[in-house]
Amino acid sequence: MWLVPKQIETLWTLFTAPVVWAAHFLVCYIGAAIYCAKPELVGLSFTAVRAGIAAATVIALSLIALSAWLAWRQWGFGTDDPPHDDPTRRDRTLFQGFATLLLSGLSFIAVIFTAMPALFVTECIR
Amino acid sequence: MSRYFSLSAASLLLASGSAGAQSVARTQSALEPAGAEAQQIAILFWVMLSGGAVIWLGVVGLLLHAALVNRRRLAEKSAVRVILWGGVVFPSVTLCALLAYALWLMPGLRPFAQASSAALRIEVTGKQFWWEVVYHPPQGPPVASANEIRLPVGERVELTLKSADVIHSFWIPPLGGKMDMIPGRTNRLSIMATKPGIFRGPCAEYCGTSHALMAFSAVAMAPEAFRSWLAVQAIPAEGAGASGGALFLRHGCGSCHSVAGTDARGLIGPDLSHVGSRATVAAGILPNTEDAVARFIARPDLIKPGSSMPAFDMLPPDDIRAIAAWLRGLQ
Numbered sequence: 001m002w003l004v005p006k007q008i009e010t011l012w013t014l015f016t017a018p019v020v021w022a023a024h025f026l027v028c029y030i031g032a033a034i035y036c037a038k039p040e041l042v043g044l045s046f047t048a049v050r051a052g053i054a055a056a057t058v059i060a061l062s063l064i065a066l067s068a069w070l071a072w073r074q075w076g077f078g079t080d081d082p083p084h085d086d087p088t089r090r091d092r093t094l095f096q097g098f099a100t101l102l103l104s105g106l107s108f109i110a111v112i113f114t115a116m117p118a119l120f121v122t123e124c125i126r
Numbered sequence: 127m128s129r130y131f132s133l134s135a136a137s138l139l140l141a142s143g144s145a146g147a148q149s150v151a152r153t154q155s156a157l158e159p160a161g162a163e164a165q166q167i168a169i170l171f172w173v174m175l176s177g178g179a180v181i182w183l184g185v186v187g188l189l190l191h192a193a194l195v196n197r198r199r200l201a202e203k204s205a206v207r208v209i210l211w212g213g214v215v216f217p218s219v220t221l222c223a224l225l226a227y228a229l230w231l232m233p234g235l236r237p238f239a240q241a242s243s244a245a246l247r248i249e250v251t252g253k254q255f256w257w258e259v260v261y262h263p264p265q266g267p268p269v270a271s272a273n274e275i276r277l278p279v280g281e282r283v284e285l286t287l288k289s290a291d292v293i294h295s296f297w298i299p300p301l302g303g304k305m306d307m308i309p310g311r312t313n314r315l316s317i318m319a320t321k322p323g324i325f326r327g328p329c330a331e332y333c334g335t336s337h338a339l340m341a342f343s344a345v346a347m348a349p350e351a352f353r354s355w356l357a358v359q360a361i362p363a364e365g366a367g368a369s370g371g372a373l374f375l376r377h378g379c380g381s382c383h384s385v386a387g388t389d390a391r392g393l394i395g396p397d398l399s400h401v402g403s404r405a406t407v408a409a410g411i412l413p414n415t416e417d418a419v420a421r422f423i424a425r426p427d428l429i430k431p432g433s434s435m436p437a438f439d440m441l442p443p444d445d446i447r448a449i450a451a452w453l454r455g456l457q
Contacts, residue, residue: 081202109218113225120229125236125314 004066007074009093014100016067017107024060024111028053028118036124050118057115064108071100153325154299160321160346161301163235170231177224235303236316248275249286252294252307254333255340255430256396256409261356269359270384272396273342273409276356278349279322285315295331298344304330319346326410335432341410362387363400363456370452373445377438385456395435402456419450 035042035049072078074097084095159165200208249268251258261269275298277283287296289307297304302317329340347355366387374380380390386399401407404414408430412418422429423446424439438446 081206105214109222112222116222116225117229117232120226120232122233 005070007070009096011096013067013070013074014096014103017064017100017104020060020063020067021107021110021114024056025114027056028114031056032118032124039124046123050122053115053118057111060111061108064104064111068101068104068108071097071104073097075101153323154328156299158300160319160323160325161298162318162320163302163316164300165320166231166234167303170228173227174224177220181220236314245281246278247284247286248277249288250275250296250307252287252289252291252296252329252333252340254291255329255336255433257340257342258290258396259342261359263356266360269356270386270397270399271359272398272401273406274345274404275327275342276345276347276352277317277319278352279319279346281349282316282318285317287313287315292333293331294329294333294340296327297330298325298327300325301344301346306331322346322348324405328410336430339409339411339430341406343405343410345405359400363402365402365452365455365457366399368452368455370448370450370455374449374452377441377445377449379449382435398453398456400456402454414454416447416450416454419453420446423449 031052032049035044035046075094076097080094082095082098084091084098156164156171157168159168245264247262249260249262257273257275259271259273259275261271263269285296285305287305287307288311289309291309293309294307295304296307296315298317300323301319302315305313305315307313323346325344325346327342327344329337331337333340363386366385371385371388371390374385375389380388380392382392382394384391384393384397384399390398396409402414406412407414407419408422408426412422412429423441425437426433426435427437
């Protein structure tokens with residue numbers, strides 16, 4: 001498990017999943033927009049664009065799953081129930097872990113919704 | 127206004143002898159589809175509505191149950207389970223299914239991407255506050271018209287949508303979905319009427335002072351009737367040589383309007399070559415009568431605020447009457 005980052009207490013981990021969601025959204029939409037505006041510039045078929053979106057989606061979902069697992073660990077794997085509202089270091093850590101876990105879930109679903117058009121739309125104009 | 131429209135629209139259909147007495151619809155409702163695309167959109171609407179209704183009934187039922195029937199507090203474990211399944215899993219799966227259904231419909235609404243292109247292409251350009259229409263049949267030269275779109279029933283038509291000034295949106299609710307007309311861009315829309323009828327198409331994107339007064343009529347007619355109508359439109363109207371035409375030219379109307387068969391070749395305002403045959407004038411807002419045409423010539427700003435056409439009420443009333451009568455005669 002040496003690949004898994006050590007547990008650190010920072011607010012930045014809270015944003016990881018939404019940032020991955022935003023990056024995935026931009027990659028999908030900007031990629032498709034550039035391809036459909038200037039297909040000759042890219043020189044690939046629309047199938048390649050769909051494959052690219054699929055790859056971006058797999059990467060994004062993996063990163064979000066990792067972020068969720070780290071959050072779950074920070075939340076103590078669910079040993080304590082919310083609300084974590086005592087003014088203690090432990091409650092602050094658990095609260096942040098739980099909030100990160102929820103944001104990871106939201107981002108996971110959002111990434112799937114963003115990628116879904118590529119499943120059905122087979123050409124630029126339909 | 128709508129009464130005028132339906133009266134003149136009905137007379138138009140009878141005159142064209144196309145759809146005849148069989149079901150002549152005249153609606154602007156997406157819930158009464160008369161086209162293949164609109165049919166799919168209507169089904170999508172009913173699926174979404176039923177899904178929403180079932181969920182709403184479920185939520186209200188649970189609320190009533192919790193408030194009236196069983197007021198016991200749930201154990202913390204079961205409460206968490208209710209939130210997880212009812213508040214997270216169920217909405218996510220339901221939204222996913224509805225989104226998948228809507229996305230699955232999309233390729234079918236854009237059939238023109240297929241190799242076989244539509245037989246007829248109609249180019250429509252939105253302008254403040256009217257519609258320029260040019261028919262591009264597979265054979266023969268383009269045919270110019272305005273503020274009315276005719277299409278053959280049972281045949282796929284491709285619409286090329288443009289705008290000359292601001293963003294407009296093209297929409298014939300009973301025939302298909304709406305599509306924006308964006309300056310500097312060409313959008314495509316495909317529709318296939320399945321029933322004859324006359325439908326109202328409104329501008330569906332706020333485009334200025336008279337946005338609400340920018341409409342057109344879409345006439346779906348039998349294919350043979352459509353083709354003979356288009357052949358008539360391609361040649362100058364019989365009445366073009368009549369006396370009112372001289373007044374039309376003398377008072378400068380020809381610098382903005384075109385009338386085939388005359389020296390009027392203006393391109394700023396609507397093409398009036400066959401204006402007498404249209405159901406309405408002033409882009410779908412006035413009945414096509416001599417009186418209405420005369421009123422519009424005298425004070426277009428009163429009928430359509432913000433219109434580019436200047437008032438001509440300084441002309442002798444007799445001249446205005448004569449021009450209106452001549453225009454009505456351009457069948």
